Amino acid sequence: MRIVMATQNPNKVREFSELLGSRVELVPLPSGLPKAPETGETFLENARQKALFYATYVEDPVLADDSGLVVPALGGEPGVYSARYAGEGADDRANNDKLIRALRSRGLRQAEAWFACALVLARKERVMMEVEARVDGLVHDAPRGERGFGYDPLFSPQGEARRFAEMSAEEKHRFSHRARAVRKLLARLPAPGAGGWV
Template sequence: MKLFVATKNQHKVDELKLLLHEPTIELVRLPDGLPDAVEDGVTFEENAMKKAVFYSQLVSGKVLSDDSGLVVPMLNGEPGVLSARYAGKHGDDEANNERLIERLREVGVVEVPAYFACALAIAQAGQVLVTVEARVSGTVYTERRGTHGFGYDPLFTPYGHKHRYAEMSPEEKSLFSHRAMAVRMLRDRKSQWMSHESVS
């Protein structure tokens, strides 16, 4: 079965392939040239559903959408649903990290509690088939470490671990990351979304 992934971030596609590990499911990127979905939801789940529904009306088959980000309660939830475009330009990891570091320094902290959230939605022909959301709590720092991963991985260490996400191999991170937890939840509910026939 072909499952379209509603993202332009190849890192997410690769990570989802590693995490889903379903030999009968082929994860593929959306065709080139499709318009951008409007992500104006106030929660990760809303945005995931919006993207999945939007693209499922433009392609033939099921669409998996991921909306995820970092939430820092001390910063009133920033960067939250704006995680990918926190500094203004979508997907500029370096600028987003620098913006977060600046905000933490503005409030006078070098480390603070935070959590990563990941919402996944699968839709087909404009209908949401399933949604899940997972969170991993930890600490975010003003000092970067590590060279792996993407996004805010150099700044975040999950509770119970000594290393930042960016210091972990993809295999190590996949054991307990927010996206890994969400994918496991999705796999547990596979019968709910796999049973729908593909639209031709």
């Protein structure tokens, strides 16, 4: 089963390929496509926008993910703006630095937080599947670890002292919001040869 991931981010394609396993051949978006709108107020709304937008450009089903970090003590920031928290085009380091400053400005060394993931699978003009998942934990005011991407150096899942960036990919997949969402998605995908992709 071939699915187009609604991103050209190689880290994201690699992570989802690992999670989806051999049932799915995951490929990135073709280059040169316009940027999909992301004007939703929730992760699910944004994922739906992206999936339907790119499904008009490609033949295969499109899987769109919208994920992010929610910190209630910061009013829910960075939330749906997680990827551009420090501004359009900001890199992971800039986003992490802004989050650290926000925590420290409130006198916080750590705070309760969760990572959320919404996945939407669409083909042509139709949404075929939607799933959501989250992982609770703590966000910290200093990074640790060299692995992962995004806010992984700042986040430790519930019951773990280590940050996501200190874990191997296999260890992170035991906890992560994306892994939980993908498990829900895989449970609903049609079995090979079963059809259902008209």
